[in-house]
Amino acid sequence: MRKGQKVRILRTNQIATIVEVELIRKSGKVHRYCHLKMDKKPDLWMDASELGGLVERCRITFHDDRGQELYFDVERDYRKENLSITLTGKNPENLNEHHGINIMMAEMLCRGFKTYK
Structure with missing residues (x-):
């Protein structure tokens, strides 16, 4: 973490700049x-361990017994307030x-995302 970098406060998801x-x-x-x-x-x-990046990513995998796999790659951008x-x-x-x-x-899962919005 360096001076001037934008970060996200993990507890509240607010965006701040490191002074x-x-x-x-x-x-x-x-x-x-970090000030x-x-x-x-x-x-x-705040302690640096309580801060995170502006973009979070996760992968959700659906795997069946025949070897078929589906992957949902989810990315949330807090600056743009976007979920892809x-x-x-x-x-x-x-x-x-x-x-x-x-x-x-x-x-x-897709229906759940739709109703959550």
Whole structure:
């Protein structure tokens, strides 16, 4: 983490800018603390372990007993307030050839995203 970098406060998902970084010894260990500037709130100091990037990614895999796999790659961009989902498959590569419980579960997940929004 460096000065001027935009970060996300993990607890609240608010975006802040790092003003300065200091190493502080606490209980015999060295911790990295960041001085953060936020839009409408007073500045605050936070441990670097409580901060994260502006983009989070995860992969959700549906795997059945025939070796078919479906992958949902989910990416959330906090700066743009955007959630994107990419669906890919394996064995077979063509998504139209997938059938069975894994495709049914993937459909249920998609419906859940739709109702969540």
